[in-house]
Amino acid sequence: MQLKETLEKIISKYCSIQVFGLGYVGFPLSIRLAKSGFKVIGIDTDLTKIERLQKESLSDTQLNLKSDFLKSLKNGNFVPSNIPVKTDLPRIGIICVPTPIPDGNNDSEIHVISAVKKFLDTSKRGDILILESSVRGGTTEELIKIIKSRGYTIGKDFGICFCPERIDPLNQKWKLENIPRVIYASDDLTYQIAQTIYEHVNNSTLFRASSPKVAEIVKSFENAFRLVNISLVNELAVLCDKLQINVNEVIDAAATKPFGFMQFKSGAGVGGHCIPKDPTFLLDLARQKEMNFSSIQNSLAINSMLTRYIVDSIESTLHEMKLSKSVLVCGLAYKSDMDDMRDSPGFKISNELCKRGFVTASYDTFYKHELLEKYLIENHIKKIDFKIISELNENSIKGYDCICLVQHHSKMKDTIEEIYKKSLIPLIYDCQSKLNYISKSKTLLKGFGLVQKNREYILSRSIQI
Numbered sequence: 001m002q003l004k005e006t007l008e009k010i011i012s013k014y015c016s017i018q019v020f021g022l023g024y025v026g027f028p029l030s031i032r033l034a035k036s037g038f039k040v041i042g043i044d045t046d047l048t049k050i051e052r053l054q055k056e057s058l059s060d061t062q063l064n065l066k067s068d069f070l071k072s073l074k075n076g077n078f079v080p081s082n083i084p085v086k087t088d089l090p091r092i093g094i095i096c097v098p099t100p101i102p103d104g105n106n107d108s109e110i111h112v113i114s115a116v117k118k119f120l121d122t123s124k125r126g127d128i129l130i131l132e133s134s135v136r137g138g139t140t141e142e143l144i145k146i147i148k149s150r151g152y153t154i155g156k157d158f159g160i161c162f163c164p165e166r167i168d169p170l171n172q173k174w175k176l177e178n179i180p181r182v183i184y185a186s187d188d189l190t191y192q193i194a195q196t197i198y199e200h201v202n203n204s205t206l207f208r209a210s211s212p213k214v215a216e217i218v219k220s221f222e223n224a225f226r227l228v229n230i231s232l233v234n235e236l237a238v239l240c241d242k243l244q245i246n247v248n249e250v251i252d253a254a255a256t257k258p259f260g261f262m263q264f265k266s267g268a269g270v271g272g273h274c275i276p277k278d279p280t281f282l283l284d285l286a287r288q289k290e291m292n293f294s295s296i297q298n299s300l301a302i303n304s305m306l307t308r309y310i311v312d313s314i315e316s317t318l319h320e321m322k323l324s325k326s327v328l329v330c331g332l333a334y335k336s337d338m339d340d341m342r343d344s345p346g347f348k349i350s351n352e353l354c355k356r357g358f359v360t361a362s363y364d365t366f367y368k369h370e371l372l373e374k375y376l377i378e379n380h381i382k383k384i385d386f387k388i389i390s391e392l393n394e395n396s397i398k399g400y401d402c403i404c405l406v407q408h409h410s411k412m413k414d415t416i417e418e419i420y421k422k423s424l425i426p427l428i429y430d431c432q433s434k435l436n437y438i439s440k441s442k443t444l445l446k447g448f449g450l451v452q453k454n455r456e457y458i459l460s461r462s463i464q465i
């Protein structure tokens, strides 16, 4: 089969779409395409995940897709599987597998290369590969070499695209359906095929890049932009802390400027799968050209300094209040209302507290003990030395002198406010400066860049609650 024939068949959805990786990116994409009438096979190497989907069970953050998922499973448009499937139909492989921060043993493309090879092992002429995972500059060109080595002619009987995902899970305004995408396509026919598919994803709002490297760098640059701005605002929060002024007051006032300013909020540092990692791809490219990309390097350094700054600040406040070194860390996920614990500041702060001899426990509404092994890998740690508590209430906080709020989840909001209102703990350290000040509370509310009006009064009483 030639690409021309593939295009004709895809227009009438006479094809098989095989999505590799059913995570935050691949699962919603699969369901979206299945809902549009495509036959989609969702492939994941995680057998537990496949079995869970076969049993019609979804995780908390997938529940918004439940009805479309169940319909697609029932009408056969979505089939979960742990292996790719050979077919005579034109086949589109969409790669949505993880690209971890490289360690000494593996580089970040280990899963991408493995998934692409599995796709090619079951491919034929006329098939198309679309890479959605974020990758190091040069990866698409490497994949082109692999495809050619299998005897295919790109642009004639095989096509490849790099169309990096931009999804922001839980964002109600910008969703899979309306986020514009940047795309590199190896040739015009492959581009038309991609347009036909993405018509059903985001109305085909695609911006075609002239080369794979441009598209790859766009993706890394977008996340470097976020990293640099978050680090800037976090460093500003540290300065505000030292000046004893409120960082949010500064940010909100600056945001009244109608042009040339974009608002970022301070927090305990970046986490997740994209912002700490994608900018490092630009660092790698810069190194290859014997250049230092210092704004990225500095931002990464600021980010890793924050854990120490927060723990120092908690330690000195507890000392000043003559309280014990005992802290309950709330919020292990890197993002609010999400179950994503990858590279999370909550784990870093809990570990640092433990290292310094604090009695430490942690809590997260989304924490699941059965996923402990996964959390350890995702946070590059061998074991957890702190206790994990399964409920947050008046009883479970007994014995702790401080709650360190790293992440605010909606499900925790009422309980935290109740604890604060009823003065059930001497100190709340809010890393995101989000909690509303309650003047009647005897609890000291602190954060970096968060100034409490009655701080001196509370400290002078050295409360023991």
Ligand SMILES: NC(=O)c1ccc[n+]([C@@H]2O[C@H](COP(=O)([O-])OP(=O)(O)OC[C@H]3O[C@@H](n4cnc5c(N)ncnc54)[C@H](O)[C@@H]3O)[C@@H](O)[C@H]2O)c1
Pocket: 020, 021, 022, 023, 024, 025, 026, 043, 044, 045, 046, 049, 096, 097, 098, 099, 111, 112, 114, 115, 132, 133, 134, 135, 164, 165, 166, 167, 168, 169, 273, 274
């Ligand atoms: N999560 C986000 O918000 C987001 C946003 C934009 C881009 N990205 C990028 O998209 C890619 C996927 O991220 P994610 O958050 O969906 O990851 P994820 O960890 O949620 O999901 C990836 C899935 O791929 C599976 N997998 C691993 N190797 C595989 C293989 N060889 N074949 C088939 N399945 C395999 C894993 O078991 C996992 O279920 C990454 O490159 C990430 O940087 C993520």
